[in-house]
Amino acid sequence: MSRNARRFRPGLALTLVCAAGFAALSALGTWQLQRLAWKAELIAKAEAVAAAPPVELADVGADLGALEFRRVRLKGAYQGAKSVALGLATLEGRAGSRLLTPFRLDDGRTVLVDRGFVPEEGLREALGMPAPEGSRVVEGVVRRAGAGSWATPAPDLRTPRWYAPDTEAIGRHLGLALEPFLVISQEREEGAGAFPQPIAVTVDLPNPHLGYAVTWYGLAASLLAFYILLGFRRNGEGTR
Secondary structure, three states: OOOOOEEEOOOHHHHHHHHHHHHHHHHHHHHHHHHHHHHHHHHHHHHHHHHOOOEEHHHOOOOHHHHOOOEEEEEEEEOOOOOEEEEEEEEOOEEEEEEEEEEEEOOOOEEEEEEEEEEHHHHHHHHHOOOOOOOEEEEEEEEEOOOOOOOOOOOEOOOOEEOOOOHHHHHHHHOOOOOOEEEEEOOOOOOOOOOOEOOOOOOOOOOOHHHHHHHHHHHHHHHHHHHHHHHEEEOOOOOO
C-alpha cells in the first residue's frame, strides 16, 4: 500500500466527542419533529373551535387554553368613553389602529372588546366618543392577551395607544379590573358609520418546527461529515 494512502483512523477521543455531539443534535431534531406534530394538532383543534357556533361566554370555563379562538356571545353594556387604541394597522391601504372598549358583562366581569379598525385621521374622535349605550349582545372571537416582549414599544398614554393587548396595564389606566383576554367583535355595530370596521379572525398560530428539525439534522450530518474527513489520516499519522 502506498505511504500516502489514507486510512480511517479517527482515534478514541474524536470518536467519543463526535458521537456525543451527533446524538445530541439528532435528539434535538427528533424533539422538533415531535413539537411539529403537537403544534399541527393544536392548530387543527383551534380551527375546529373557530368554526363552531358561538356560545355564551358565561357558559365557558375560565381555561384560557380552551377559550382561545372560541366564538362567544357577550351580554352586557359598553363602559362609556373609556376606549384605547391597539397597535398600528393598515386596512385597504389606510393606516390606523384597533379600537378597544371595555364591556361589562351581566355577570359583573369586564372584558376588552376589539371593535375593529379605525383610520388614523379619525382615531382621536373615535377615542373621545362614548361607546354605544344600553344593553347589548356582541358576538366575537376570544384571543389571549399579554404584555408583548422586550421589543414591544412602551404605550403612548397621550393617545392612549398600547402596542400589545396588556389587559392588566390597560385596566390600571382605565381604573377597571379586566379579564386576561380580548374578544374581537365580528359584527358591525348597529347605527355605526364606516368605522370601526370589524376585522376577521383567522387561526394564525406559527408552526416553524419543521425548519428547526431540518436545521438540527443538518448540523448532525455536517458533524458526521467532519468526523469522517478528520478520521482519514495519512499512513503513519496515527493517533498519539
